[in-house]
Amino acid sequence: MRVTVDQDKCVGSGQCVLAAERVFDQRDEDGIVVLLDAEPSADQHDDVRQAALVCPALAIELAE
Amino acid sequence: MTAPPFRRGRPYPDGDLVMTAAPRPPSRVVVVGASAAGLAAVEGLRRLGYAGSLTLVGDEPHLPYDRPPLSKQLLSGEWDTDRLRMRTPEVLEGLDLDLRLGEPAAALDTAAREVVLAGGERLPYDALVVATGLTPRRIPGAEGVTGAYVLRTVEDALALRDHLGRKPRMVVAGAGFVGAEAAAVAVAAGADVTLVSAAPVPLADVLGDEIGTMLAGVHREHGVRMETGALVTAVTSADGAATGVRLSDGREIAADAVVMGVGAVPAIGWLAGSGLSLGDGVECDATLYAGSGVWAAGDVACWLAPRTGRPTRVEHRTHAAESGLAVARNILAGPGAGQPFDPVPFVWSDQYDLRIQIYGRTRGADEVRVVERGAGPRELVALYRSGDRVCGVVGVNRPRQTRGYRALVAQGADWHEAVGTQDAAPVAG
Ligand SMILES: Cc1cc2nc3c(=O)[nH]c(=O)nc-3n(C[C@H](O)[C@H](O)[C@H](O)COP(=O)(O)OP(=O)(O)OC[C@H]3O[C@@H](n4cnc5c(N)ncnc54)[C@H](O)[C@@H]3O)c2cc1C
Ligand code: SF4
Numbered sequence: 001m002r003v004t005v006d007q008d009k010c011v012g013s014g015q016c017v018l019a020a021e022r023v024f025d026q027r028d029e030d031g032i033v034v035l036l037d038a039e040p041s042a043d044q045h046d047d048v049r050q051a052a053l054v055c056p057a058l059a060i061e062l063a064e
Numbered sequence: 065m066t067a068p069p070f071r072r073g074r075p076y077p078d079g080d081l082v083m084t085a086a087p088r089p090p091s092r093v094v095v096v097g098a099s100a101a102g103l104a105a106v107e108g109l110r111r112l113g114y115a116g117s118l119t120l121v122g123d124e125p126h127l128p129y130d131r132p133p134l135s136k137q138l139l140s141g142e143w144d145t146d147r148l149r150m151r152t153p154e155v156l157e158g159l160d161l162d163l164r165l166g167e168p169a170a171a172l173d174t175a176a177r178e179v180v181l182a183g184g185e186r187l188p189y190d191a192l193v194v195a196t197g198l199t200p201r202r203i204p205g206a207e208g209v210t211g212a213y214v215l216r217t218v219e220d221a222l223a224l225r226d227h228l229g230r231k232p233r234m235v236v237a238g239a240g241f242v243g244a245e246a247a248a249v250a251v252a253a254g255a256d257v258t259l260v261s262a263a264p265v266p267l268a269d270v271l272g273d274e275i276g277t278m279l280a281g282v283h284r285e286h287g288v289r290m291e292t293g294a295l296v297t298a299v300t301s302a303d304g305a306a307t308g309v310r311l312s313d314g315r316e317i318a319a320d321a322v323v324m325g326v327g328a329v330p331a332i333g334w335l336a337g338s339g340l341s342l343g344d345g346v347e348c349d350a351t352l353y354a355g356s357g358v359w360a361a362g363d364v365a366c367w368l369a370p371r372t373g374r375p376t377r378v379e380h381r382t383h384a385a386e387s388g389l390a391v392a393r394n395i396l397a398g399p400g401a402g403q404p405f406d407p408v409p410f411v412w413s414d415q416y417d418l419r420i421q422i423y424g425r426t427r428g429a430d431e432v433r434v435v436e437r438g439a440g441p442r443e444l445v446a447l448y449r450s451g452d453r454v455c456g457v458v459g460v461n462r463p464r465q466t467r468g469y470r471a472l473v474a475q476g477a478d479w480h481e482a483v484g485t486q487d488a489a490p491v492a493g
Contacts, residue, residue, distance in 0.1 A: 031463020
């Protein structure tokens with residue numbers, strides 16, 4: 001699985017961090033998403049899919 | 065007692081009554097409403113392994129698109145319509161849907177378990193998801209009048225954007241989030257903007273007096289005129305074009321563009337006579353089940369929220385996705401075996417350079433306390449109290465920090481413990 005994020009679209013909701021905190025974080029100053037792990041291990045995949053589904057800005061793309 | 069097989073034209077005894085038998089998995093699911101909640105439901109079903117037939121019905125002619133940017137980046141012209149698209153056609157194709165766009169559902173026959181489309185076609189279902197969202201309220205006098213706008217669809221937003229290009233004199237009726245965002249975009253585009261709010265302090269019912277006052281100050285600073293404590297009772301027009309609005313105190317304000325930001329009502333007209341319990345939306349139990357094989361998700365669902373025990377409807381983008389996913393899970397578990405849906409609501413609003421974020425329920429809170437400040441005067445985090453519990457948190461330009469307080473809301477933490485170490489700090493204007 002390859003994860004990409006679109007920081008232009010991101011609205012800093014933090015929903016991705018709540019779903020998969022080992023893969024996503026937010027910048028301190030404006031809350032915009034930071035990708036911690038672009039190729040997360042298999043045990044993270046469900047959480048990452050959840051993050052992509054709930055991201056309110058459609059800012060997370062997955063290639064599986 | 066074992067569950068009889070699904071049979072067309074013959075009502076299947078309600079799953080709620082068949083507690084002893086494992087419910088037969090559905091093989092025909094119909095989802096009405098092809099937007100955030102409906103899409104989450106169909107994606108959730110496929111992701112959880114549902115392989116049966118899956119029909120997604122939407123009255124709009126478009127592939128599912130996102131609404132929050134309508135009053136923000138799309139209205140300002142920063143984004144074009146293709147950035148609103150929720151999924152690429154290829155991704156949708158991969159879901160193996162029977163996609164019915166531009167086809168309104170006109171009625172629901174719960175006895176036969178069929179959705180009736182406007183064209184007369186009947187779609188049988190084992191499980192139905194109602195995700196038809198809201199219809200914006202209109203103000204008397206606006207019907208058929210050019211220059212009077214609501215803001216719910218991409219067409220609405222493009223029509224208003226077009227008018228903003230002519231730098232109109234504009235009245236925004238209603239200072240909720242959508243109205244306030246539209247006012248912010250319009251004034252930046254060079255329109256002359258008056259924002260009319262029934263409340264003495266706009267958004268005070270949601271944010272509290274202090275943050276509401278701060279926000280009103282920011283609008284004024286950017287040149288928006290505020291008329292508070294008055295309702296817009298009518299749109300006035302001449303020759304079919306808007307000329308302004310009339311207020312409840314009798315005054316009139318001239319305008320050639322009027323934005324009706326006065327809320328929206330659940331789109332449940334097509335469910336009349338279905339036997340479903342309809343009130344402020346489709347009434348559901350804690351698992352989002354409405355009976356007769358029908359589930360509801362998104363803005364239209366009024367469910368018994370476990371957190372409060374009260375019938376609740378939430379009009380937020382993340383709620384649409386989360387409730388759609390929850391419905392997918394619960395459909396596959398079967399009526400009576402679903403998990404209660406117990407989210408911590410989250411919403412954001414962007415106005416000027418302010419990003420406001422809310423976790424939990426803040427409306428009608430007993431107390432608001434600022435617990436954290438950033439470097440700038442308009443960076444803060446405030447907690448909201450209901451009884452002796454934390455019921456919500458609001459952050460202004462502190463997204464990451466605000467998220468840190470979400471756990472207090474999720475737990476319904478004791479107020480005094482939560483704020484005990486914090487001093488009350490006034491909100492800077
Ligand atoms: C301008 C605007 C700005 C917003 N900004 C924010 C924001 O900043 N943050 C936030 O959290 N939320 C925001 N929201 C709210 C968010 O967009 C909604 O909560 C979300 O769209 C709800 O999704 P839904 O799928 O339940 O309903 P909707 O998005 O309303 O979708 C319902 C769909 O069903 C269709 N439909 C209705 N009746 C029928 C029928 N009989 N047959 C077939 N189809 C039908 C509708 O046409 C629509 O396509 C905003 C909303 C608007 C309008
Ligand atoms: S969930 Fe989406 S919008 Fe929210 S912080 Fe993550 S990427 Fe950004």
